[in-house]
Amino acid sequence: MKIFYADLHAGKRLRNLFLRLALAILGAHFVVVHDARASWLTLFTKGYYYISLAGSGVIAFLLLEYIYLITKKLNQRYSGSQLTPQRVKMQFFYGVVLASFFSFVMAMFLFWLNGKSIFSSGYFNKLFGSIVLFIFTVNVVYILYYNHKKLSKTRYHLNTQKIANLTKGVEDNLPAVIYHENKAIFSIDFDSKKVAWPYTISESIKRLGTTKYFQINRYCIIHRAAIAEIKPLHGKAVIKIVPKVICAIELITSRRKTVLFKAWILN
Numbered sequence: 001m002k003i004f005y006a007d008l009h010a011g012k013r014l015r016n017l018f019l020r021l022a023l024a025i026l027g028a029h030f031v032v033v034h035d036a037r038a039s040w041l042t043l044f045t046k047g048y049y050y051i052s053l054a055g056s057g058v059i060a061f062l063l064l065e066y067i068y069l070i071t072k073k074l075n076q077r078y079s080g081s082q083l084t085p086q087r088v089k090m091q092f093f094y095g096v097v098l099a100s101f102f103s104f105v106m107a108m109f110l111f112w113l114n115g116k117s118i119f120s121s122g123y124f125n126k127l128f129g130s131i132v133l134f135i136f137t138v139n140v141v142y143i144l145y146y147n148h149k150k151l152s153k154t155r156y157h158l159n160t161q162k163i164a165n166l167t168k169g170v171e172d173n174l175p176a177v178i179y180h181e182n183k184a185i186f187s188i189d190f191d192s193k194k195v196a197w198p199y200t201i202s203e204s205i206k207r208l209g210t211t212k213y214f215q216i217n218r219y220c221i222i223h224r225a226a227i228a229e230i231k232p233l234h235g236k237a238v239i240k241i242v243p244k245v246i247c248a249i250e251l252i253t254s255r256r257k258t259v260l261f262k263a264w265i266l267n
Contacts, residue, residue, distance in 0.1 A: 020068065024061035025053070027134060055113075059106045063099055064138060070094045071142040088143075095139040100132050174212075176226035176245045178204050180219040190226065192246035214264050216241065217254040230265070 071091065078087045104118075107127075111118040175187035178197055185204075187197040199207060205215045215221045222241060229242040238258050241251040253261050 020064045021061060024064055025057050027056075027060040055110045059103065059110065062106065063103055063135065066102065067095050067099055067135065067138050067142060070099075071139070091139060091143055095142075096132070096136050099135045099139075103131055103135065104128070174208075174223065176223045177243060177247055177251070178221040179247075179249055181249065188245050188247055190245060194248075210264070214261060216251060216257055216261060220249070220251060222251060224265070227265070 074087065074090055074094070078084070078090075107123060108118045111121060111123070174189075175197070176190045177188040178201065179186060179188075180201055185197040185200060186194055188194050197204070201215065201219065201221060205213060205221055208221070212224050213221050214224070222243065226243050226245055227241055228244040231240045231242065232238075233240055233252070237255050239253045239261060241253070243251060
């Protein structure tokens with residue numbers, strides 16, 4: 001199972017890398033053709049187009065990687081806070097100002113390799129403003145993505161803390177888990193004792209109420225105090241619940257119930 005999730009994360013990182021590479025190539029294409037007189041189809045037959053595309057593509061990709069790493073580092077540095085003014089200032093300085101400067105330096109070097117001067121090329125009049133706007137947009141996308149990711153992790157952390165702090169004392173006769181198995185209904189008490197249960201899942205949730213109990217899927221209900229830990233299953237939009245009692249079945253929320261379960265466990 002650990003190998004499966006490692007492969008899943010590696011695949012996600014690889015997809016993100018290819019996405020940044022594709023975005024760099026697309027941005028480089030528009031830089032190359034911004035003042036071209038010939039049509040795109042004509043340019044595609046010219047060798048100099050691909051040489052220019054390669055140079056601009058390298059610059060665009062390096063910028064994307066730089067902004068990605070800066071945002072990641074700042075996100076780790078400010079992991080305990082929300083999107084504060086200080087966080088935004090640091091992002092703007094390192095992600096926009098410095099990235100724009102690095103973009104200029106790399107472009108100047110590229111012009112120098114081609115025997116041209118960047119100052120007489122129209123770079124500032126025609127391209128620099130669009131490049132800065134591109135850099136700014138990438139920063140906004142990255143910072144919103146990481147902030148959303150951080151908030152999601154925080155919610156799970158809060159859930160776990162709340163579950164860990166629940167009082168251990170529960171009514172003796174209340175079940176910890178109720179589930180459907182082999183056309184029968186069973187309950188497990190807080191001593192992990194399994195017995196037959198006289199009501200259906202639907203009847204049980206109506207009788208017990210939703211303050212302490214939650215129906216995580218069509219076949220199972222769990223008491224709030226019986227939850228030891230919750231684990232989001234990445235890529236499946238569901239949550240695995242680790243109970244405090246011994247249970248013969250896996251406790252996994254259905255996709256339809258996952259969002260409702262998150263809201264319930266926070267209350």
